[in-house]
Amino acid sequence: MKVSVYRYNPDVDKRPRMQTYEVRPVQGMMLRDALLEIKKQDESFAFRHSCGEGVCGSDGVNVNGKNCLACITPITELSEPIVVRPFPGRPVIRDLVVDMTQFYEQYRSIKPYLIRNDPMPEQEIPQSPADRDELDGLYECILCGCCSTACPSFWWNPEKFHGPAALLQAWRFLADTRDQATEERLDALDGPYKLFRCHTIMNCVEVCPKGLNPTRAIGRIKDMMLEKGL
Amino acid sequence: MSIPTRHFDALIIGAGGAGLNAALQLASADVHVAVVSKVFPTRSHTVAAQGGVNAALANVLPDNWHWHMFDTVKGSDYLGDQDAIEFMCREAIPTVYELEHAGVPFSRLDNGKIYQRPFGGQSQDFGGDQAARTCAAADRTGHAILHTLYQQNIRARTHFFDEFFALDLVRDKEGAICGALVLEIETGEPILIEATAILLATGGCGQIFRTTSNAHINTGDGCAMTLRAGVPLMDMEFYQFHPTGIAGKGMLITEGVRGEGGFLVNKDGERFMERYAPRAKDLASRDVVARSIVTEVKEGRGAGENGDYIYLKLEHLGANVIEKRLPGIRESSRIFAGADPVSQPIPVFPTAHYQMGGIPTDRFGRVVIPAKYGAEEAVAGLYAAGECACASVHGANRLGGNSLLDILVFGRLAGKDIIEYVRTNHSRRETDPVSLEQAMARLTRWDHTGEGVPAHQLRAAFRKCMEDHAGVFRTEEVMAEGYKKLGELRECFKDARLGDQSKVFNTARIEALELENLIDVGLAVAVSALHRKESRGAHSRPDYPKRDDVNWMKHSLYYRDGDRIDYKPVRTKPLTVESFPPKERTY
Numbered sequence: 001m002k003v004s005v006y007r008y009n010p011d012v013d014k015r016p017r018m019q020t021y022e023v024r025p026v027q028g029m030m031l032r033d034a035l036l037e038i039k040k041q042d043e044s045f046a047f048r049h050s051c052g053e054g055v056c057g058s059d060g061v062n063v064n065g066k067n068c069l070a071c072i073t074p075i076t077e078l079s080e081p082i083v084v085r086p087f088p089g090r091p092v093i094r095d096l097v098v099d100m101t102q103f104y105e106q107y108r109s110i111k112p113y114l115i116r117n118d119p120m121p122e123q124e125i126p127q128s129p130a131d132r133d134e135l136d137g138l139y140e141c142i143l144c145g146c147c148s149t150a151c152p153s154f155w156w157n158p159e160k161f162h163g164p165a166a167l168l169q170a171w172r173f174l175a176d177t178r179d180q181a182t183e184e185r186l187d188a189l190d191g192p193y194k195l196f197r198c199h200t201i202m203n204c205v206e207v208c209p210k211g212l213n214p215t216r217a218i219g220r221i222k223d224m225m226l227e228k229g230l
Numbered sequence: 231m232s233i234p235t236r237h238f239d240a241l242i243i244g245a246g247g248a249g250l251n252a253a254l255q256l257a258s259a260d261v262h263v264a265v266v267s268k269v270f271p272t273r274s275h276t277v278a279a280q281g282g283v284n285a286a287l288a289n290v291l292p293d294n295w296h297w298h299m300f301d302t303v304k305g306s307d308y309l310g311d312q313d314a315i316e317f318m319c320r321e322a323i324p325t326v327y328e329l330e331h332a333g334v335p336f337s338r339l340d341n342g343k344i345y346q347r348p349f350g351g352q353s354q355d356f357g358g359d360q361a362a363r364t365c366a367a368a369d370r371t372g373h374a375i376l377h378t379l380y381q382q383n384i385r386a387r388t389h390f391f392d393e394f395f396a397l398d399l400v401r402d403k404e405g406a407i408c409g410a411l412v413l414e415i416e417t418g419e420p421i422l423i424e425a426t427a428i429l430l431a432t433g434g435c436g437q438i439f440r441t442t443s444n445a446h447i448n449t450g451d452g453c454a455m456t457l458r459a460g461v462p463l464m465d466m467e468f469y470q471f472h473p474t475g476i477a478g479k480g481m482l483i484t485e486g487v488r489g490e491g492g493f494l495v496n497k498d499g500e501r502f503m504e505r506y507a508p509r510a511k512d513l514a515s516r517d518v519v520a521r522s523i524v525t526e527v528k529e530g531r532g533a534g535e536n537g538d539y540i541y542l543k544l545e546h547l548g549a550n551v552i553e554k555r556l557p558g559i560r561e562s563s564r565i566f567a568g569a570d571p572v573s574q575p576i577p578v579f580p581t582a583h584y585q586m587g588g589i590p591t592d593r594f595g596r597v598v599i600p601a602k603y604g605a606e607e608a609v610a611g612l613y614a615a616g617e618c619a620c621a622s623v624h625g626a627n628r629l630g631g632n633s634l635l636d637i638l639v640f641g642r643l644a645g646k647d648i649i650e651y652v653r654t655n656h657s658r659r660e661t662d663p664v665s666l667e668q669a670m671a672r673l674t675r676w677d678h679t680g681e682g683v684p685a686h687q688l689r690a691a692f693r694k695c696m697e698d699h700a701g702v703f704r705t706e707e708v709m710a711e712g713y714k715k716l717g718e719l720r721e722c723f724k725d726a727r728l729g730d731q732s733k734v735f736n737t738a739r740i741e742a743l744e745l746e747n748l749i750d751v752g753l754a755v756a757v758s759a760l761h762r763k764e765s766r767g768a769h770s771r772p773d774y775p776k777r778d779d780v781n782w783m784k785h786s787l788y789y790r791d792g793d794r795i796d797y798k799p800v801r802t803k804p805l806t807v808e809s810f811p812p813k814e815r816t817y
Contacts, residue, residue, distance in 0.1 A: 011732035028479075028566070043686060043738035044730040048269075051445040053481045053562055055373060056273040072565050093416055094735040104270070113381035114333030123287075124330045126342030132335065139335045139367075139374060143272055178333070 001025045001075070003034055006085040009044065009094050016092070018083070025075055032059055032071040035084070035096075047096035054209060057142030060149075061096050062087055067146040069209040087149035089158070102158045103145050106166040111188070114173065115181035131177040138172035138217065140210050141165060147204035147214055153197040161197035162189075164204035164214030170195075171217035174224060186225055195221060233411070233666070234421045238264040238389070239652040241410060241425035243396045243452060245271035247279075247372070247634060248616030248641030249431030250379035252595075255645030257386035261652055264423060266391045266412050268447060268740070271380045275433055275445045276637065279372025280558060281349060281486035282364035283329075283638065284631035285322035289343040290362040292354055295319040298363060300810060302632060305351045305515050306586075306625025307767035307777060308812040309465070309785070311801035314593045314621040318632075321639045326365050329638065334378045336367050337555070347489045347555070351515040351629040351817070360513065364631040369484050369558045372634060391423075395740055396451060398669035399428070399459050399612075400661045407459065407612050408659040411669040415740060418733030420673060422666065426655055427611045427648045430456065430589060430597075431641065434617040437744075438752040439582035439700075440693040443475055443482035449744040450751035452618040456589045457750050461599055461609065462787035462796065464620045465587030466751070467759035467769045470628055471702050473519035475581025476566050477539035483559055483578055485630040487571075488512040490555055492544035494519075495575070496526045497533040502540075507817040514817035517627040517768045520580040524702045527579070534577060541575035580702055586628050586768065587758070588620035590787070595619065595644025600787070600798060611655065613648060615640040622785065625800075626767020676742055682727030685742035692719050692745070696752050700759055705773050709760045716756050720749050754788040761795045762786060779812050 001023050008016035021038045032049055039045050047070070049059040054072040061070050062085040064078055075082065090098035116125075148154045148163035162170070170189060173179045189195040195218065204214040240256050242249045245267035256263040267274065286293040298319040303310055330336055330344060337345035344365050352361040367374035383390075393415045400422065402408045409424035432452030436444020453463055473494075474483040488494075493512045496502050506522040507514035514522075523540055532538050544552065549572045552560055556571075563569050563576045592598050592608065595615045601607040616637040623636055699712020723746065730738045764778040765771050787796040802809045 009732055010734050028568070039738075040686065043684070043728075044732065044736075046735050046737045048737075050269060050273050050447045051275065051278050053278065053566070055278050055370075055558075056269075056275070056445060058269065058273045074565075097735050100270075108384050111385075113378075113385045114331075116331075120331045123327055124336070124342075124344050127338050128342055129338045129340060132338040135335045139377070140370060142277075142373070143270075143377075176333070176335070 001082070002080060003038060003082045003084065005038060005045065005096070007045070007095055008092055020081070029075045030071050031063060031073040031075055031078065034075055035070055046094045055142060057144035060087060060144040060146045061085070067150045067207040069144055069146065072209060087145060089149055089155040100145055103148055103163065103165065106162045107143065107169060110162060110166045110170040111185065112169045112173065114176065114179050116178065117180050125178045127177055134175045135172060137212055138168060138175060141168055141212060142210060144209065146207045146209055150203040150207045152201055152203070153199060157193060157197055160193035162194050164218070167195060167198070167221065168212060168214040168217045171221050174221060183228070186228060189221060236264070236421060236423050237658065238262050238423065238425045240427045240429065240648050241266065241423050242429045242431055243410060244274070244431035244433060244616065245390070246274035246276040246431060246433050246616060247375060247379060247637035249429065250376070250383055251638050251641035252429050252431065252615060252645035252648070253388045254379060254382050254386055255642055256648060257383060257388040259649045261649055264389045264391060264425070266394045266396055266410070266423065268393065268395045268415065270392050271390065272377055274376060275448055276372045276376040278445065278482065279634050280369045280482060280484035281489065282347065282366035282371040282631050283326060283375070283634035284349070284363045284629070285326040285365055285635065286319065286363055287323060287326065287344060287346060287365065289339060290346045293361055293363055295323065296807060297354055297356060297361065298322065300356045301351055301353055302623065302629055303810045304815060305627055305629040307627055307815055308779070308783065309622070309625030309766060309800055311622045312804040312809055313801050314623050316804040316807060317593045318623050318635060318639050322635050325635070325638050325642060329375060329378065332378050332382050334367060334374050336365055347486055348513060349489045349630040350485050350513045350519070364486070364489065366486065369486055369556045375634060395743065396455065397672050397743065399455050400669050401665040402659040403662045406610050406659060408661055411666065413673065416735055418736055420670065422661060424659070424661060426652045427613060429595070429613040429615060429644055429648065430618055431614070431616045432618045434585050435748070435751045436582050438693060438696045438748050438755065440697040441475070441480040442582040443472055443480055444582065449747050451744065451747045452614065453588055454747035454750040456614070457754065457790040460791070461589065461597060462789045463587060463754045464590040464785050464787055465622060465758070466585065466754040466788055467762050467786060468586035468626045468767055469582065469700070469755055470516055470584040470586060470768050471520045471580040472583035473516055473523055473580050474542055474578040476562070477534070477577040477579045479566050480581040481562055481566050482581065482583070483542060483563070483576055485516070487542060487544055487556060487559060490551060491547050492542055494523065495541050495543055496531040497537065498531060502526055502531070510817035515627055516630060517770070518817055520702055521770055523580055539577045539579040542578045543575040544571050545573055545575070584628055584633060585617060586620070586624040586626065588618050589614035591615070591619045591621050593621055593643070594647040595640050596647065600796065606798070611651065613644045615644040626769060672743065672746065676728045676739060677731065679727065679731065682725040683722050685726045685728055685745050688719060688722055688726050689741065689745045689748065692716070692748060692752060695719060696756070700756050702770060704759055704769065704771050709756065713756050713760055716753055720753065723749055750790060753793065757793045757795065758786045758788045783812065
C-alpha cells in the first residue's frame with residue numbers, strides 16, 4: 001500500500017514536498033498505525049498523536065482531501081494512493097504538525113466555562129434529565145480542529161470568525177440550564193463576523209469525527225438571538 | 231551555558247486532572263503559577279477515563295463515606311494507608327459537588343441529582359449489598375471533567391506552557407529542588423523554570439507495557455525525574471491490569487459496562503465469574519476479574535480462533551441503555567473490535583492500565599522520604615499528585631472510580647497546601663550550574679551520532695520484555711529472567727542513538743527522552759515485583775499464592791541507585807474512625 005505524506009522540516013527543507021512510503025496493510029489497521037509504520041521507517045517524520053482511540057483529539061490530519069482523526073480512520077476506507085496532508089489553512093510547523101494557536105484563541109474567546117451569579121447550593125445544582133439531554137452532541141467535542149480547519153469561512157477570517165468548534169461550545173453553554181450568562185454570551189456574538197460568517201456550508205458536520213453538528217448549534221444560537229430580540 | 235530562565239511561585243508539570251485542579255486552586259488564589267504540559271492540556275490522558283468518579287452521595291442507593299472507605303481499604307488488599315483513604319473518601323463528596331458547580335455535565339436522575347452507577351468492589355454497610363457510588367457523565371466522565379477543569383483554568387487565567395517537555399528537576403547550591411529544565415517542543419530549545427514549589431502531576435506509565443489502555447504520552451516522566459533526584463518510588467510492583475481491554479489492542483472498555491449489567495462469558499457461554507466470585511460475580515475487584523480471565527484462557531476456555539480472549543456481553547441491556555449510558559463504548563467497540571455491542575459481544579482481555587504505586591506523598595501531596603531520624607520527612611517544596619503519586623490510597627489494587635477521585639482530591643489539596651507554602655517561603659532559590667548541567671546532559675547525550683541502537687527499537691524491545699516478565703501472573707523464574715533482560719536493555723540504552731538531529735518539533739527526540747524514563751520506571755516495577763514474595767492485590771505470584779501479613783504488610787521503596795529496595799510500614803490508623811484490620815478478601 002502506498003502512502004504519500006506531506007513533508008516539511010524548516011531546519012533542512014526550503015520548501016515542502018510529498019514523500020511516498022510503502023506500508024504493509026494489516027487487519028484492522030488505522031491511518032495512525034500506518035503513520036507510525038512510516039515513522040519506524042523514517043524517524044524524521046513528525047505528527048501529533050496520543051490516545052489512539054479518538055478521545056484526545058491530537059491526530060487530526062487531512063487525508064485524500066478530507067479532515068479526519070487518524071486513529072479512528074480505517075485504511076480500508078481510504079482509496080489509494082493515500083495522500084496525507086496537514087490541516088488546510090493552518091501554518092505548518094513541521095510535516096503534519098500545524099500551528100493551532102488561532103483555533104485555541106477562538107475557543108478561549110467564547111468564555112467556554114459555566115457562569116453563574118447565584119450562590120452555589122451545598123449539593124449539586126439540580127438539572128432534569130431532559131435539560132441535561134440538551135448538552136448531548138455538544139459537550140463531547142474533543143477540540144481536534146477537524147471542523148474549523150475544513151471551514152472556508154474560517155480559512156478567510158480565522159482572526160474574526162470564531163469557527164464551528166468554538167461556536168459549538170458557545171451553544172453548549174447557552175444550552176446549559178445551569179448557566180446564567182445568556183445575554184452576555186449573545187451580546188458578545190453580535191456583529192457581522194464572530195457568528196454570522198457561517199454560511200451553512202456544513203463542511204464541519206461532514207468531517208466531525210465525533211458525529212457532532214456545529215451547523216445546527218450555530219442555527220440554534222441565531223434562533224435564540226431572534227427570540228431575545230437582539 | 232546561558233539558558234532563558236523564568237520564575238514562578240509554583241510550577242506544575244502535567245495538565246491532567248490533578249495538575250489542572252491544583253492549578254485552578256493556585257490561580258484562583260492569585261498565586262503566580264505555570265503549568266507545563268507536553269501536550270495541549272485537553273489531550274492529557276484523564277480525557278480517556280470513562281466510567282466515573284466515586285463519591286458516597288447516596289443519590290441512588292443508601293451510602294456513606296465510611297462504607298466507601300471500607301471498600302477502598304479492602305480493595306487495596308490492606309496495603310492502603312487508612313488515614314489517606316479516610317481523607318479521600320470524606321473529601322470525595324465536596325469534591326464532586328465542586329466539579330458539578332464548575333460545569334461538569336454529569337448524567338442526571340429523574341429528581342435532577344447526579345446519576346450514579348454500580349462499580350466493582352462497592353458495597354453498602356461494610357461488605358453487604360452492591361452500592362451505586364460512581365458519578366458518571368455517560369461513559370465519558372474523564373473527558374467531561376478534564377475539559378471543565380481546563381475551561382475553569384481559562385477563566386482563572388492560568389499560565390500554560392503547552393507542548394513543553396520536562397527534562398529533569400534542578401537543585402540550588404544547598405541541594406533543594408528549585409525548578410525544572412524544560413524543552414520547548416516546537417523550537418527544540420531548552421528553558422529553565424524556577425519556582426518555590428513544584429508539583430509533579432505527570433500521570434502513569436502504561437507505555438512500559440506493550441499492550442496497554444494508556445496513551446502514547448504515558449511514559450512515567452515525573453516518576454523517572456523523581457528517581458533521578460534520589461527519591462524512591464513506592465509500591466511499584468502493584469500495577470493494575472484492567473480486565474476488559476479490547477482483545478489484542480488494549481483499548482479500554484469501562485467497568486461501567488458490567489456496572490450497567492453486562493457480564494463476561496467464556497467460549498462455552500458460561501458466566502465464569504460465578505465460580506471465582508460467587509457473590510459479586512462480574513463486579514468483583516479488578517485484580518480478581520483480570521486473574522479469572524487469564525485463568526480461563528490458560529485453561530483452554532478462551533474464545534476466538536486462538537482461544538486467547540473472552541466475551542463481554544451487553545446485548546441484553548438493549549439499544550436504549552447502551553446509547554444513553556455507554557455511547558463511547560459502542561463507538562470504540564465498533565471501530566476497534568468490529569463488533570456492535572447492541573447485537574454482538576465484545577472480545578476482551580486484560581490490558582495494562584494503572585500504576586497503584588508512585589512518588590511517595592502524604593495526604594497533602596507533599597513528597598516524603600525516609601528521614602535520617604524519625605519516620606519520614608517532606609522534601610521541601612516538592613509535591614506530587616495523581617497517578618504518578620502514591621498517597622497511598624490504592625494500596626495493592628485500585629477500585630474502579632477511585633482514580634478520578636484520587637487525582638481530583640489530591641490535586642486540589644496539593645494546590646491548597648502549595649498556596650500556604652509559597653506564602654511562607656519567599657526567598658528565591660537559584661539553580662546550581664552543576665545541577666543544570668546534569669539536566670542538560672539528558673538532552674545533549676542525544677547529540678552524539680554514529681553507531682548505536684536506534685532508540686525506537688530499544689523502546690519496542692523494552693515494552694515487550696516488561697509484558698512477558700511482569701504481567702498478571704509472576705513467578706520467581708519468569709521475573710528473575712526478566713530482570714536480567716531489562717538490565718541488558720538498560721545497558722544497551724547507553725549506546726542508543728538518534729538519527730534525526732533536527733530541532734523543530736522533533737518527535738523522535740521526545741520519544742528518545744521518554745525512553746530513558748520508561749527504562750527507569752520499568753525497572754522500578756520489575757525490581758519491586760521480584761522482591762515481594764507474597765500475593766497481594768494486583769501482584770499475583772503462583773509460587774507464593776497467599777497474602778502474608780506478618781512479613782509483607784509493608785510498602786516497598788525502590789531506589790534507582792543500585793536497584794535498591796527498602797520498606798516502610800503501612801499506616802493502619804485512620805484519622806477519626808476505627809482501623810479496619812486485615813481480613814481474608816473474598817467477593
